[in-house]
Amino acid sequence: MRQLLSGNEACAIGALRAGVRFFAGYPITPSTEIAEYLARELPKVGGTFIQMEDEIGSICCMNGATAAGLKAMTATSGPGFSLMQEGIGYSVMAELPCIIVNVMRGGPATGTPTRTSQADVMQARYGTHGDHPIVALCPWSVRECFDLTVEAVNISERLRVPVIVLMDEIVGHMREVVELPEEVKLWQPAKPKPPREDYYHYDDTNNYDAPIASFGEGYRIHLTGLTHRKDGFPTDEPEIIKWNLDRLRAKIEDNRSWLWDLDYQDLGAETVIVCYGSAARSAMEAKHQVELKTGRRIGILRLRMLWPFPSQRLIGLLRSARRVIVPEMNQGQLYREVERTVNLNVPVVSVQRYDGEMLTPEEIIAAI
Amino acid sequence: MIDITADRFLNFFRLDERFPHILCPGCGIGTIMGTMVRAFIDLGISQDELCVISGIGCSSRVPGYLDCDTFHTLHGRALPAATGVKLAKPELKVVVIGGDGDIMAIGGNHFIHTARRNLDITVIVVNNFTYGMTGGQYSPTTPTHEKASTAPFGNVERSFDVCFIAKAAGAMFVARSTTFHVAHLKKMIELALNKKGFSVVEVISQCPTFYGRYQGIGDAVKMLEWLKSRSVDVSRVADPWQVRDKFVIGVLHDQEEVPPYTELYQSVRERAKE
Numbered sequence: 264m265r266q267l268l269s270g271n272e273a274c275a276i277g278a279l280r281a282g283v284r285f286f287a288g289y290p291i292t293p294s295t296e297i298a299e300y301l302a303r304e305l306p307k308v309g310g311t312f313i314q315m316e317d318e319i320g321s322i323c324c325m326n327g328a329t330a331a332g333l334k335a336m337t338a339t340s341g342p343g344f345s346l347m348q349e350g351i352g353y354s355v356m357a358e359l360p361c362i363i364v365n366v367m368r369g370g371p372a373t374g375t376p377t378r379t380s381q382a383d384v385m386q387a388r389y390g391t392h393g394d395h396p397i398v399a400l401c402p403w404s405v406r407e408c409f410d411l412t413v414e415a416v417n418i419s420e421r422l423r424v425p426v427i428v429l430m431d432e433i434v435g436h437m438r439e440v441v442e443l444p445e446e447v448k449l450w451q452p453a454k455p456k457p458p459r460e461d462y463y464h465y466d467d468t469n470n471y472d473a474p475i476a477s478f479g480e481g482y483r484i485h486l487t488g489l490t491h492r493k494d495g496f497p498t499d500e501p502e503i504i505k506w507n508l509d510r511l512r513a514k515i516e517d518n519r520s521w522l523w524d525l526d527y528q529d530l531g532a533e534t535v536i537v538c539y540g541s542a543a544r545s546a547m548e549a550k551h552q553v554e555l556k557t558g559r560r561i562g563i564l565r566l567r568m569l570w571p572f573p574s575q576r577l578i579g580l581l582r583s584a585r586r587v588i589v590p591e592m593n594q595g596q597l598y599r600e601v602e603r604t605v606n607l608n609v610p611v612v613s614v615q616r617y618d619g620e621m622l623t624p625e626e627i628i629a630a631i
Numbered sequence: 632m633i634d635i636t637a638d639r640f641l642n643f644f645r646l647d648e649r650f651p652h653i654l655c656p657g658c659g660i661g662t663i664m665g666t667m668v669r670a671f672i673d674l675g676i677s678q679d680e681l682c683v684i685s686g687i688g689c690s691s692r693v694p695g696y697l698d699c700d701t702f703h704t705l706h707g708r709a710l711p712a713a714t715g716v717k718l719a720k721p722e723l724k725v726v727v728i729g730g731d732g733d734i735m736a737i738g739g740n741h742f743i744h745t746a747r748r749n750l751d752i753t754v755i756v757v758n759n760f761t762y763g764m765t766g767g768q769y770s771p772t773t774p775t776h777e778k779a780s781t782a783p784f785g786n787v788e789r790s791f792d793v794c795f796i797a798k799a800a801g802a803m804f805v806a807r808s809t810t811f812h813v814a815h816l817k818k819m820i821e822l823a824l825n826k827k828g829f830s831v832v833e834v835i836s837q838c839p840t841f842y843g844r845y846q847g848i849g850d851a852v853k854m855l856e857w858l859k860s861r862s863v864d865v866s867r868v869a870d871p872w873q874v875r876d877k878f879v880i881g882v883l884h885d886q887e888e889v890p891p892y893t894e895l896y897q898s899v900r901e902r903a904k905e
């Protein structure tokens with residue numbers, strides 16, 4: 264069925280199709296439509312929606328529902344995302360799979376509630392305290408808001424990690440006619456087998472998708488935000504602290520091969536634009552215009568996953584580039600990552616816009 | 632009445648892997664933990680249908696010692712976490728335990744809103760008038776003028792009455808007891824567990840390491856004597872909300888049950904499907 268949907272709606276529908284049955288959130292522009300949609304639709308499928316007293320409560324409530332066995336999600340924007348950071352750290356530490364959607368607006372502070380930005384790229388990566396990697400996906404279209412939300416649920420279940428869906432206001436509010444698939448492929452987490460004496464909540468054989476129990480299943484599990492042993496109980500033994508942090512890192516780093524998912528075309532081109540989110544839409548238009556006018560080929564490398572940052576993959580793909588352009592709606596957050604980790608012997612140009620307006624194709628053409 | 636054998640009591644703890652515990656000698660939290668477990672056993676609450684949830688603090692270490700599903704969450708966030716668990720699995724008995732700092736300071740907003748929503752949860756607030764785990768700083772329940780590590784010249788803030796706030800926010804059941812009155816405490820916890828809806832038991836507890844020392848009350852034994860001499864039963868006062876110089880113990884508020892959140896939300900699901 265073809266339908267006219269906004270990115271926020273498509274994201275909410277994706278969550279429902281992926282089996283999300285719990286939403287806890289606090290209203291904030293420009294993410295609110297996700298909550299409104301789920302408030303209406305979740306109860307129809309036996310799910311639960313709750314509007315919490317703030318974003319701190321929202322993420323903790325979501326963590327609770329996840330621990331009790333539901334696929335759960337929250338949605339917010341900049342300031343709310345900041346409030347959630349400690350709770351995101353908890354999801355990472357306790358290995359609770361969940362989805363946090365951040366429909367980005369500008370900051371700092373209350374910033375620009377009704378304008379667009381891509382300024383939370385680094386907050387998504389480094390927002391909470393402590394050493395750990397994170398997974399963040401970044402859709403550029405309404406259809407992809409659906410697809411990447413489903414993908415986010417699958418990744419979170421498979422690796423037992425929180426997954427962040429970073430949308431910018433333009434993508435969240437934009438409307439497109441889309442045809443959504445009736446069926447989506449879902450990751451099926453295995454359930455542990457009794458007896459509970461043999462059960463460890465955190466497996467030490469690097470089996471990140473080992474079966475896990477939830478509250479109420481008779482395994483008498485203990486979840487804590489403290490550094491814990493494989494049975495979940497806290498410890499401050501140096502060896503186990505290190506094992507714990509290595510585990511959190513390795514489960515993402517070791518799985519980069521299937522996490523990597525880039526869209527690209529014309530990689531033989533001398534000028535390649537590395538882009539994401541709505542800035543990639545302008546980049547695509549810029550490419551077409553330049554190609555039409557000059558006959559010069561322009562490469563596009565669009566990232567669907569921002570974190571873990573696919574630096575090795577980029578090095579390979581950008582081998583023949585003579586010039587790399589990174590357009591984004593912030594002061595160069597991903598540009599610095601490209602320059603730093605890809606370390607090409609070619610100029611990397613940052614195209615920035617951070618006045619709340621969309622980055623235009625003309626601005627990118629000027630840099631080409 | 633079910634006979635509590637020592638075995639059943641001991642079986643409720645994660646004895647092999649978790650003891651000795653980290654609490655100071657003479658701390659009241661151990662008494663509360665033991666009393667809670669006796670209440671669970673007497674009420675026939677099975678270890679497999681119980682989830683005990685806490686935030687961060689000495690009091691919040693209790694779940695780690697109990698052999699049931701346990702959830703040690705972030706500082707102040709036990710109640711939203713408990714909300715998520717209860718909404719996801721309404722059939723679980725959900726009990727929250729935490730300190731006056733955890734539940735009333737950093738978690739104060741969650742406390743009033745969880746009460747307002749009437750989640751079917753029992754909250755045990757361990758009130759030792761101080762932040763034990765971080766070293767005796769003043770808390771929202773520390774009386775004015777008293778000393779604390781962050782109030783060396785006396786606390787200038789006015790203090791909260793946990794029970795009063797619980798009642799005002801909409802709790803179905805509110806009671807207070809102390810670690811001296813162990814049988815009374817057990818009764819209060821049982822009544823709270825049996826009440827459908829949001830129920831609160833405030834337990835005045837001794838922290839000899841900090842509060843007892845800062846106020847010059849003395850060691851654990853002196854503190855228990857102090858608890859005894861400072862307490863008065865609710866039946867012996869005209870208005871429990873007006874008493875300032877004593878701990879009024881007993882059932883302070885017990886209202887006719889109204890449907891808890893999970894039941895109301897079930898009716899939302901039915902309406903949504905129509």
Ligand SMILES: Cc1ncc(C[n+]2csc(CCOP(=O)(O)OP(=O)(O)O)c2C)c(N)n1
Nearest residue numbers: 687688689690706730731732733762763764
């Ligand atoms: C966000 C955050 N802020 C501060 C702390 C430090 N902290 C740990 S426990 C605690 C207070 C504990 O006091 P209380 O809740 O009264 O429990 P008690 O230790 O007295 O039982 C504080 C402030 C923390 N863990 N997290």
Ligand code: SF4
Nearest residue numbers: 654655658689763838
């Ligand atoms: S510091 Fe106080 S509250 Fe904490 S364990 Fe010691 S006596 Fe108990």
